[in-house]
Amino acid sequence: MKPTFDPILSESKLQAAIEHIARRSVELANVVLSRALPLDTICFFAQSPEEYIFLEKAVLARGSVSKFTHGATLYVDTDFMVGQWHISIFGVRTPDPTRPWRGYGDYPVDDYQQLLASTRTNPYAKEIISGRGQSLLELKHPDFDVLGYVVDARSHR
Helix, strand or coil: CCCCCCCCCCHHHHHHHHHHHHHHHHHHHHHHHCCCCCCCEEEEECCCHHHHHHHHHHHHCCCEECCCCECCEEEEEEEEEECCEEEEEEEEECCCCCCCCCEEEEEEECCHHHHHHHCCCCCCEEEEECCCCCEEEEECCCCCCEEEEEEEHHHCC
């Protein structure tokens, strides 16, 4: 999959992209898990150095640097609504040719271990270890230009 995106270099494109990632992340969880999940994080995969510079400034303008920041990903603790979803973590990842998606959403759940066990044979859900050493359930589907990460709510606070 190598989708093409218009670069996010303006506030109007930023807002449209935030709404797109939120909506598609929620849809991804519904398709892959047949379950609605709460969304609290939106993060962009910057597609170029120019886009990264714009997104980094936009992310930093929305909050203070989060303890979840690591490696190539900058997160801020924030507080804004996108539709019905309360976003508390907002981020951007440096350009990476292995990350062709527009971005991703995180879904904090209280029943992480049960959900993980129920997806053992699901080809669109795979347990991974994050850059912070955290166990996550990655949702990836060829019909989507976003990824999703199910996280244990207790480790996501």
